[in-house]
Amino acid sequence: MAYRNLDNKHKTVPITLKLSVIRFLRLLLAAGFVMFIGRTDLSSQETILLDASTNGQIRETCFANFYDSGGSSGSYGYNQDYSITFISPYAEGYIKAILKYIWINQKDTLFVFDSDGSTIAHYTYTLLTPDDISIKSSGRSLSFRFVSSDNIPWVGWKIRIACDLSNDEPCGAITLPVTKTCETSTFNNLNATRSAYPGDPGCFFSDGAHDVWFKIIAPDVPDFTAEISRISNYKKEGGIKDGAFAIYKGTCSSLSFMYCDDDYPVPRNENFPGPATFTRGTHYNAGDTIFIRFWGWGNEEGFFNICVYSDHCSGALAVDAGPDKSICSGGSAVIGGSSVSAVSFLWTPSSGLSDIRVEHPTASPSETMPYRLIGLDSDGCSDIDNLIVFVTKLRTDMTVSDPSICEGGIASIILSDSEKGVSYQLRDDSNDSPVGTPVVGTGKNIILLSSPVTTTTYNVLATNLSTLCSAELTDKAVVTVVPDPAIMTQPSGDLICSGETHTMSVTATGGIPSLTYQWEESDDNGVSDAWANAVGGTGSATATYTTPALTATRYYRVVISATGAGCGTIISNSVAVTVDRTAPTGTAPAGTTGINACYVDAVTLPAGTPAFDPVATAAGYSDNNGGAVTATLINTQVSGNNCGWIVTYTFKVSDECGNALTGQTIVHSGRDQTPPTGTAPSGTTGVN
Numbered sequence: 001m002a003y004r005n006l007d008n009k010h011k012t013v014p015i016t017l018k019l020s021v022i023r024f025l026r027l028l029l030a031a032g033f034v035m036f037i038g039r040t041d042l043s044s045q046e047t048i049l050l051d052a053s054t055n056g057q058i059r060e061t062c063f064a065n066f067y068d069s070g071g072s073s074g075s076y077g078y079n080q081d082y083s084i085t086f087i088s089p090y091a092e093g094y095i096k097a098i099l100k101y102i103w104i105n106q107k108d109t110l111f112v113f114d115s116d117g118s119t120i121a122h123y124t125y126t127l128l129t130p131d132d133i134s135i136k137s138s139g140r141s142l143s144f145r146f147v148s149s150d151n152i153p154w155v156g157w158k159i160r161i162a163c164d165l166s167n168d169e170p171c172g173a174i175t176l177p178v179t180k181t182c183e184t185s186t187f188n189n190l191n192a193t194r195s196a197y198p199g200d201p202g203c204f205f206s207d208g209a210h211d212v213w214f215k216i217i218a219p220d221v222p223d224f225t226a227e228i229s230r231i232s233n234y235k236k237e238g239g240i241k242d243g244a245f246a247i248y249k250g251t252c253s254s255l256s257f258m259y260c261d262d263d264y265p266v267p268r269n270e271n272f273p274g275p276a277t278f279t280r281g282t283h284y285n286a287g288d289t290i291f292i293r294f295w296g297w298g299n300e301e302g303f304f305n306i307c308v309y310s311d312h313c314s315g316a317l318a319v320d321a322g323p324d325k326s327i328c329s330g331g332s333a334v335i336g337g338s339s340v341s342a343v344s345f346l347w348t349p350s351s352g353l354s355d356i357r358v359e360h361p362t363a364s365p366s367e368t369m370p371y372r373l374i375g376l377d378s379d380g381c382s383d384i385d386n387l388i389v390f391v392t393k394l395r396t397d398m399t400v401s402d403p404s405i406c407e408g409g410i411a412s413i414i415l416s417d418s419e420k421g422v423s424y425q426l427r428d429d430s431n432d433s434p435v436g437t438p439v440v441g442t443g444k445n446i447i448l449l450s451s452p453v454t455t456t457t458y459n460v461l462a463t464n465l466s467t468l469c470s471a472e473l474t475d476k477a478v479v480t481v482v483p484d485p486a487i488m489t490q491p492s493g494d495l496i497c498s499g500e501t502h503t504m505s506v507t508a509t510g511g512i513p514s515l516t517y518q519w520e521e522s523d524d525n526g527v528s529d530a531w532a533n534a535v536g537g538t539g540s541a542t543a544t545y546t547t548p549a550l551t552a553t554r555y556y557r558v559v560i561s562a563t564g565a566g567c568g569t570i571i572s573n574s575v576a577v578t579v580d581r582t583a584p585t586g587t588a589p590a591g592t593t594g595i596n597a598c599y600v601d602a603v604t605l606p607a608g609t610p611a612f613d614p615v616a617t618a619a620g621y622s623d624n625n626g627g628a629v630t631a632t633l634i635n636t637q638v639s640g641n642n643c644g645w646i647v648t649y650t651f652k653v654s655d656e657c658g659n660a661l662t663g664q665t666i667v668h669s670g671r672d673q674t675p676p677t678g679t680a681p682s683g684t685t686g687v688n
């Protein structure tokens with residue numbers, strides 16, 4: 001049997017190996033060289049365990065008992081993850097799995113996959129003893145994957161593997177070769193139906209239910225014998241216990257009944273029919289077609305052996321189809337080996353072959369194809385050999401990502417769902433020149449690297465490492481190169497009052513996937529107080545930051561970063577947010593002197609004393625940041641007497657931040673300058 005690798009997607013991946021010769025025991029129709037593919041054609045029964053030695057294999061078989069790693073009497077192991085594929089050697093064939101028992105613990109699972117990789121069934125935490133439940137592939141292969149945990153292993157499973165070639169009707173009969181000795185092959189009638197034509201064969205005990213058909217192209221020899229028998233250990237291995245056959249001659253649509261045999265040697269015994277010998281001139285002429293219709297007694301289904309032989313054949317005929325071939329999709333290969341004593345050839349099927357009647361045709365199939373070479377010697381005795389032409393079809397439907405980088409960065413292009421055994425080469429799509437080194441698939445996502453200086457489109461070339469077949473992926477990667485982060489507008493500081501906040505912003509461009517911001521602060525612009533992340537306020541991680549209420553001057557800056565490949569970090573200019581703590585400066589206006597007024601008392605302004613004018617008073621002062629100032633009267637003091645008095649205005653001058661210049665005064669002064677008024681008394685007159 002041939003062994004081939006199986007990838008983790010449950011798809012067959014061909015590797016070039018020489019098949020051991022598998023005799024399919026076919027024969028052509030005499031005149032038309034037309035091959036009929038039948039239900040099942042097997043070499044010998046196998047016992048196959050799913051363990052480390054068979055993990056990842058493809059097994060060509062039509063008659064096997066398939067067990068877990070414990071075999072027929074043990075249990076599977078802990079923490080296993082094994083896969084295997086069974087493949088039919090026939091282009092028209094299918095694989096059938098007949099479930100005998102399945103005992104699988106929880107957290108352990110047996111998966112069954114169809115030819116296209118889709119899941120047909122999965123069994124977990126299963127204690128199942130089915131009545132020969134069967135699963136049939138839609139194509140030529142059926143795959144299994146078993147995954148166990150660290151739970152206690154259970155018994156596992158027994159599954160019988162068979163082929164289904166649909167030889168239910170006479171026109172689908174399998175053509176049997178005539179060899180020198182009985183070269184037994186095993187077939188089955190599983191799920192066969194009663195033939196619509198030619199009806200009940202009329203045998204003593206049997207009615208032809210679940211019948212299958214074979215045919216023999218009579219060679220030009222005196223006689224030949226057809227023999228049908230039980231398989232060894234038939235009770236245990238699903239063999240038919242009691243069978244019968246009917247013999248016909250003619251064509252598949254016009255059959256002439258010859259005779260039938262229910263039991264041998266005596267009817268009613270549970271035996272197979274005895275060998276049937278056909279004599280030239282009595283039963284056939286060279287080139288006639290003899291049909292054999294076989295069924296199990298009492299609707300029995302299972303496996304059986306059959307062969308056709310004549311000791312008049314020379315035995316020298318040996319047909320050699322040659323080794324398996326592996327080609328790339330769209331490629332071709334010359335097939336055929338070194339046959340001995342063959343005078344004519346027929347390859348089937350004809351699909352993809354340059355000539356079906358030569359020993360070494362050119363095969364150009366579009367998909368993996370089994371071919372059978374049928375050879376005849378000069379007497380019409382026959383031999384058959386086969387090979388498979390594996391067509392490597394690389395998957396090209398994977399997706400590749402479209403990353404962006406900054407100038408000088410390295411782009412990581414993610415290729416999804418890579419295949420094991422396949423390498424992937426990144427290429428510049430403008431000229432297909434390779435970029436970097438190829439990366440071997442892992443069955444998972446892989447990363448391809450590039451460092452373009454401008455935005456660039458890439459394609460990916462996939463190459464099978466075994467066959468060296470290559471194909472370009474459909475999807476292309478576009479690596480976008482963007483500028484490094486750059487500041488377009490710097491933040492600005494301000495002069496604020498104690499307890500106020502300040503909002504500042506920065507405008508930046510470039511970088512990928514987006515810019516991040518972090519505002520920093522320092523007491524002295526980083527001279528002795530190191531820059532640290534700004535504490536308090538709002539928006540310290542955004543482009544706009546509002547400080548907390550400040551009572552002292554602080555310096556601020558913002559660090560702008562981008563996490564994309566190759567993107568740098570930039571720092572803005574530092575700005576000061578200055579807290580104004582300086583009082584206004586200036587000179588109080590001069591007071592008025594020489595006011596002619598009388599002193600009244602300590603609280604009453606003498607008449608004519610100018611009132612305190614805050615506007616005029618403030619005009620003599622200024623704020624250090626150019627803001628408005630306000631003069632506020634604090635106290636008015638009157639002292640002195642009529643001979644001299646003073647009025648003192650004490651005031652403060654404040655800026656908008658409340659910084660005040662105190663102790664400012666304006667002094668007005670005066671005295672009573674008006675002479676007394678009145679009339680002098682009359683003098684005495686006439687004084688002697």
